[in-house]
Amino acid sequence: xxxxxxxxxxxxxxxxxxxxxxxxxxxxxxxxxxxxxxxxxxxxxxxxxxxxxxxxxxxxxxxxxxxxxxxxxxxx
Amino acid sequence: xxxxxxxxxxxxxxxxxxxxxxxxxxxxxxxxxxxxxxxxxxxxxxxxxxxxxxxxxxxxxxxxxxxxxxxxxxxx
Numbered sequence: 001x002x003x004x005x006x007x008x009x010x011x012x013x014x015x016x017x018x019x020x021x022x023x024x025x026x027x028x029x030x031x032x033x034x035x036x037x038x039x040x041x042x043x044x045x046x047x048x049x050x051x052x053x054x055x056x057x058x059x060x061x062x063x064x065x066x067x068x069x070x071x072x073x074x075x076x
Numbered sequence: 077x078x079x080x081x082x083x084x085x086x087x088x089x090x091x092x093x094x095x096x097x098x099x100x101x102x103x104x105x106x107x108x109x110x111x112x113x114x115x116x117x118x119x120x121x122x123x124x125x126x127x128x129x130x131x132x133x134x135x136x137x138x139x140x141x142x143x144x145x146x147x148x149x150x151x152x
Contacts (some may be wrong), residue, residue, distance in 0.1 A: 010135040010145055027133070052130045059086040069086055070146035075133070 011049050013075045014058075019047045020076075021065045035064035087125050089151045090134075095123045096152075097141045112140035 022032050022043070036043075037060055045051050051069040053061075062069040077100070093137040098108050104121040112119075112134055121127050122137075128136075 008132050008135055010131050014131055021104050054128045054130050055086050055090055055134070055149075056084050056128050058131070059084055069149045073131075073145045073149060 008052070010073060011052065014053060014072055015047050015049050016076070018043070018061060018065070021067060022071075031066065032061075032064055036060045037064075044054045067073070084142045086126070086129065086149060090129060090148055091123050092149045092152070093150070094119070094137060094141070097143060097148075101141065104117050108137075108140055 018032075022029070027035070029047070030040045033040040033043045035059070038057060040058075046053060056057065058069050058072060062072055065072075079144070088119070094108075097149075103111070104118045105123070107124055109116040109119045109123050114133060118127065122129060127147075134148060
């Protein structure tokens with residue numbers, strides 16, 4: 001059985017980066033969801049590590065946050 | 077309708093990086109699949125941009141190739 005997203009360190013790194021960058025830009029979860037073209041509850045789930053995000057959504061979130069995709073996978 | 081993986085530039089960047097790093101290490105697609113714990117046909121599909129890879133598999137492939145995950149999303 002595939003591991004749950006939570007058990008993947010990279011999911012945690014990604015969640016923390018999205019949250020930090022979103023808050024630095026003063027964006028609500030709903031506002032970021034709209035910018036990225038994802039459902040408004042998606043960002044909350046992602047930040048709680050409940051999503052095994054795909055490359056397609058990594059790209060959309062990076063564009064919405066104005067960073068290069070690798071930034072979202074870089075641990076701080 | 078969600079875009080097909082092929083229409084996502086980041087899928088192409090990821091595919092090229094996996095292929096380049098795999099060949100630099102003299103690994104067959106099957107050998108990399110075994111190292112990463114994915115099905116032996118998965119690497120071929122991924123390198124042909126037929127897969128919308130998840131963070132979970134980005135992490136496993138990065139570990140199998142011995143690079144940090146952001147390297148696989150960095151365009152050269």
